[in-house]
Amino acid sequence: MSLPRIxxxxxxxxxxxxxxxxxxxxxxxxxxxxxxxxVLGGLLLPLHPMLRSVDNxxxxxxxxxxxxxxxxxxxxxxxxxxxxxxxxxxxxxxxRLFLWVTAISVVMIGLIAIDGxxxxxxxxxxxxxxxxxxxxxxxxxxxxxxTISLAILVTFNNETYTHSEAKKAxxxxxxxxxxVFLACGMGAMFINVLFSAAGNTTYKTNLNALYxxxxxLFAVAFGIFxxxxxxxxxxxxxxxxxxxxxxxxxxxxxxRLIAQLHQTITPLVPGVRFxxxxxxxxxxxxxxxxxxxxxxxxxDHTGYRSAAKKAQLLMxxxxxxxxxxxxxxxxxPIMPSDEIRDSVSVAKHLTRVGLYA
Amino acid sequence: MGFSRQDLSPTVTHSLRRLLHELGGTFxxxxxxxxxxxxxxxxxxxxxDTMPPGMTGYAIALRDxxxxxxxRGLTKTQKKITQLHEMxxxxxxxLPLYSHGEATAGYRQFLRQQQRHNDVTSRQxxxxxxxxxxxxxxxxxxxxxxxxxxxHAQNESLVLSDLLEGD
Numbered sequence: 001m002s003l004p005r006i007x008x009x010x011x012x013x014x015x016x017x018x019x020x021x022x023x024x025x026x027x028x029x030x031x032x033x034x035x036x037x038x039v040l041g042g043l044l045l046p047l048h049p050m051l052r053s054v055d056n057x058x059x060x061x062x063x064x065x066x067x068x069x070x071x072x073x074x075x076x077x078x079x080x081x082x083x084x085x086x087x088x089x090x091x092x093x094x095x096r097l098f099l100w101v102t103a104i105s106v107v108m109i110g111l112i113a114i115d116g117x118x119x120x121x122x123x124x125x126x127x128x129x130x131x132x133x134x135x136x137x138x139x140x141x142x143x144x145x146x147t148i149s150l151a152i153l154v155t156f157n158n159e160t161y162t163h164s165e166a167k168k169a170x171x172x173x174x175x176x177x178x179x180v181f182l183a184c185g186m187g188a189m190f191i192n193v194l195f196s197a198a199g200n201t202t203y204k205t206n207l208n209a210l211y212x213x214x215x216x217l218f219a220v221a222f223g224i225f226x227x228x229x230x231x232x233x234x235x236x237x238x239x240x241x242x243x244x245x246x247x248x249x250x251x252x253x254x255x256r257l258i259a260q261l262h263q264t265i266t267p268l269v270p271g272v273r274f275x276x277x278x279x280x281x282x283x284x285x286x287x288x289x290x291x292x293x294x295x296x297x298x299x300d301h302t303g304y305r306s307a308a309k310k311a312q313l314l315m316x317x318x319x320x321x322x323x324x325x326x327x328x329x330x331x332x333p334i335m336p337s338d339e340i341r342d343s344v345s346v347a348k349h350l351t352r353v354g355l356y357a
Numbered sequence: 358m359g360f361s362r363q364d365l366s367p368t369v370t371h372s373l374r375r376l377l378h379e380l381g382g383t384f385x386x387x388x389x390x391x392x393x394x395x396x397x398x399x400x401x402x403x404x405x406d407t408m409p410p411g412m413t414g415y416a417i418a419l420r421d422x423x424x425x426x427x428x429r430g431l432t433k434t435q436k437k438i439t440q441l442h443e444m445x446x447x448x449x450x451x452l453p454l455y456s457h458g459e460a461t462a463g464y465r466q467f468l469r470q471q472q473r474h475n476d477v478t479s480r481q482x483x484x485x486x487x488x489x490x491x492x493x494x495x496x497x498x499x500x501x502x503x504x505x506x507x508x509h510a511q512n513e514s515l516v517l518s519d520l521l522e523g524d
Binding site for chain 1: 410411413429430431432433434435437438496497500503504507
């Protein structure tokens with residue numbers, strides 16, 4: 001069994017065990033039915049690689065190996081869905097994903113039956129007979145795994161943990177990261193299957209290696225993603241305290257730089273200042289953006305795309321003691337989408353050239 | 358927040374009292390939009406439009422809807438404050454039910470007009486706009502509304518996390 005597969009199974013089983021323990025400890029009504037799904041998924045999970053590694057391939061062995069892979073994922077998805085929806089019972093047989101997987105599984109078993117024992121794992125570089133059925137089988141196989149993995153990921157995503165900055169950052173980065181790893185891995189395999197079907201096997205080993213790497217990274221990222229909600233709140237807060245402090249420090253630095261930029265830029269366009277005072281960071285950001293809008297109607301913006309150039313322009317305008325009271329004729333550009341980063345970068349450049357003490 | 362009661366004009370105070378009565382202490386952007394729609398009895402469209410330099414947004418009461426347009430390519434905060442500024446005009450009662458009385462165009466007809474930006478209530482920041490009491494009230498209300506909406510989002514998240522993460 002390959003390392004990514006071992007890591008994947010270990011991570012998945014660990015998550016399932018922790019989820020089951022947590023549910024039992026809470027002694028909730030929900031627990032029995034959800035645990036049943038997790039246990040079922042956990043039992044089926046190692047079956048696929050075990051059966052794949054046997055030397056004797058037959059319709060029964062390949063069929064069970066294939067189905068165990070799909071159904072283990074579906075059961076985990078259903079368990080997580082039940083937790084997410086806080087329901088005492090979710091029917092397995094009435095679930096849409098389960099029904100879809102069952103329907104496609106029938107097709108997969110049919111493909112295995114048509115092509116006999118020709119289902120050596122495509123991703124393990126084993127020798128196989130390159131028939132249409134073989135490629136069709138693996139094309140559908142990776143599509144199905146991608147769909148179920150995505151469903152699990154979406155189900156595990158829990159937005160109730162977003163109040164803390166550090167946790168928010170973890171959720172915001174880990175969720176999309178998991179999707180990126182998943183998409184890269186599955187994309188590599190689809191290309192691999194297509195290339196191989198077209199007779200080009202030059203990149204097969206490399207694409208398989210990329211798939212294994214993505215699988216490994218996905219397992220690690222998803223592991224952290226799924227385990228986070230299970231860690232007790234007190235421990236989680238203690239774990240995140242250093243990150244919280246770093247983020248708070250960063251926000252405070254940003255606020256200081258934005259305030260400094262606001263103080264530098266608003267004298268150039270005094271009309272934007274509301275009451276001559278600034279009240280919140282949003283007010284400052286709005287007034288900074290309004291100032292840039294005004295400046296760009298007088299100055300061709302094309303030469304001032306970088307933060308350094310913008311800082312230089314502000315320095316020059318400040319030294320010339322320019323004041324804009326009426327807008328010019330030039331069309332302003334699209335304003336930066338990340339205004340905080342843009343303002344902070346300009347302010348940092350102004351600090352570097354010594355405008356701020 | 359930075360505003361004291363003495364800073365607020367009677368118009369803004371009255372608008373805030375109405376909002377407090379109708380929507381409570383904090384509310385979301387969507388709640389506010391729904392309130393304006395219910396109050397005026399027609400849909401409120403929030404869109405982007407090209408407009409002359411200096412104009413960041415405008416509002417107009419059309420025959421079949423109210424329209425708030427913001428300049429294309431504003432920053433997120435600038436767009437939010439501009440939309441709230443224009444919403445504040447509706448809340449303060451600065452716009453009648455139809456901006457041009459009987460001659461008011463419908464939405465489609467208005468969009469076809471080349472010179473549509475001439476007769477709208479607009480947020481232009483560069484002519485000492487805030488010396489005008491109507492604009493000043495709208496901007497004051499917009500900035501208070503921005504704070505209320507931010508507080509609402511934060512409180513909602515805290516309430517949810519306390520409820521669901523408390524074990």
